[in-house]
Amino acid sequence: MNFKTVLDKVDIFQIVGDCADALGMDTYVVGGYVRDIVLGRPSKDIDFVCLGDGIKLAKKVAGKFGPHVPVSIFKNFGTAMIKIDDWEVEFVGARKESYRHDSRKPTVEAGTLQEDQERRDFTINALAIGVNHSNLGVLVDPFDGLKDMKRKIIRTPTDPDITFSDDPLRMLRAVRFAAQLGFDIEPRTFDGIMNNAGRLSIISGERIIDELNKIIMTNKPSYGFKLLFVSGLLAEFFPEMVALQGVDSVGDKSHKDNFYHTLQVLDNVAAVSDDLWLRWAAIMHDIAKPATKRFNKKVGWTFHGHEDKGARMTPGIFRRLKLPMDDRMKYVQKLVKLHLRPIALVNDKVTDSALRRLLFEAGDDIEDLLKLCRADVTSKNDTKVKRFLANFDKVERKLQEVEEKDQVRNFQPPVSGDEIMAIFELKPSKIVGDLKEEIKEAIMEGHIQNNKSEALELMYKLAAKKGLSKKKTINK
Known part of the structure; x- marks a missing residue:
């Protein structure tokens, strides 16, 4: 790839190069922007590393765009950021870092370009491209990040045990990048995650849920969850979901593995909706099955009332995971509570009263509830799946007929x-x-x-x- 040609197409690189030359600073575009150039992904965030004062370079670049372009300065980190149109451009001096065992916040000191690249989380994020006129478009790739991108590998530039022990959030980022990009995590790097999973305890809940939500919003979130589960990370912050895994048998009677069923439901929802909270409803819909599991000699394994108990568990889980305790939580709680109701309406003898009550309780969320219910149909038997989905078609027609006649979806009492x-x-x-x-x-x-x-x-x-x-x- 000709990186010079790519950089020439974006004015900001010419301007930064001119300013860097004027200040006598070797400067490079690094990290995610370089990765995304190679992968052909759009990006509006650009990070520059210079061998010198990043704040000074940021101020000079901002001045080229006019006297009123603000520079956001973060002195504690030695970084500065400017916004130009829809670009976010960050500047920092090359640095090396050292960590205390009880914190992911590093002690920072000036370093070389290689030391700056060594401190980065993964080889695919450790590439640098020169922007000075003398080295414009020259790739600096000491850890074979370009090769890892071609092989679709997530790998740490240095010892993964040190990388993940220093900053345990990087373990979640490894899973997130693997899930977003469809990459594998290199075996030694994955071993490093397994060895250090317990270190996640020093990471704030807000940081963890931010990464988890990004995994949930990938095209196939089950892949990320499987990596979280196998690595031991999921048990560190979401034990209720881990408890879904496993199959119990008595004689010839077994139940399905509710962890992998939940992941299939999540993927099914992801295929039809980009709504984060509908995806959370998929994650939570069977969360109470371990607590309600019973064995009956006549019918086998039962999970009676798991929808009601799951709805009651939802606020506590949301609170602990630092998810919002507002209408979004109530929406998930509602769908968990109602997720078994539509299939019970398949029977031809079902009354309009039952349909009205479901419309009343679901309100404007009825369409999302039906998406969740359709996603909940998982079986290796295609004929069985088609039969269940056809039943949902029937339920939707009945609900539509009743709503057109009685208008109870968003019921307001006729007399207040x-x-x-x-x-x-x-x-x-x-x-x-x-x-x-x-x-x-x-x-x-x-x-x-x-x-x-x-x-x-x-x-x-x-x-x-x-x-x-x-x-x-x-x-x-």
């Missing part, structure tokens, strides 16, 4: 609590809640239509039975 209190001159009380609930139940059961007129008529009948008399009239 405030109206009930005004009509009967009541204060907030149990009887107001009871009237609202009985009206809702009548609509769910199909005894009345979902409209104000019929709701008011029923309300007056119910109120009379409770000894309430109308004080005010309300227009229907």
Whole structure:
């Protein structure tokens, strides 16, 4: 590859080269941008390493773009960053690092280009290309990162045990890069991860979940999870998922391996949706199966109530993993709780009432729930899979028919609590809640239509039975 030709196409490299020459600094573009050039991946983040003061170089480059281009300076790290259009450009002086055993934050001192490359996590991120006019486009690749890219290998530039012990987050990054790029982790490097998995305990939950979410958002997230599982990393921060693995047998009765089933469901969801939280619902949908597993001599292994217990487990797991405790958690919790409901509606004898209740509980998330349910159909028997998916087609048609007729997906009571209190001159009380609930139940059961007129008529009948008399009239 002619790197000079590639760099010539982007003005920033010409400008940085001019500024570096003016300051007498050898300067190189390094890391992810170089990797992505080779892999043909788009990138708008550029890192420059110079043999000198990176902040000084950043200021000079910013000045070339005008007096009002701000320079963000991070003195503790000796780095500076400028934004130019949609580019994020970072500058740092070449450095070497040393670590304390109880921290991933290094002690930094000035170093050579090779020392700077040695401190990088993987060979594919340790390439450098010169940007000075004397060495423009010259590749510096002391660890054969280019060859590793061609072989599709993730490998550390130096001893993996030292690399991962110094900064254990790199173990998750190894898995993430392997999952994103479809690469293998070189055996010695993978052994280093297994040897140091326990070191993940010094990494913050926020850092861990950031890497995990990137793995979840890959095209085939099961690959990353298998690497996390086999390496021992997953057990360090997500033991509930590890507990899904394994098959128990009594006589000729066995259950499926719920870990690998969950990964298949996750891949199935990933094939139809880029929604991170729908993917999390796939991860969590069977999370309570180990806790609800029972053996029955007649039917074999059962997991009764795993959907309800899984929903109850969701807030605690989200809190511990530093996931958001907001509507996104509630969305995942809802889908976990409801994920068995649609398949129960396949029976031709199912009532409209059951369909209304599912629409009411799922609300606007009904389509996502059905995506999860379809993804949950995993079997090596293609005929069985096709039959189950055809059943879901039937359920979707039934739900659509009921929704068009009754409009209960985002149910709002036709008569509000405030109206009930005004009509009967009541204060907030149990009887107001009871009237609202009985009206809702009548609509769910199909005894009345979902409209104000019929709701008011029923309300007056119910109120009379409770000894309430109308004080005010309300227009229907």
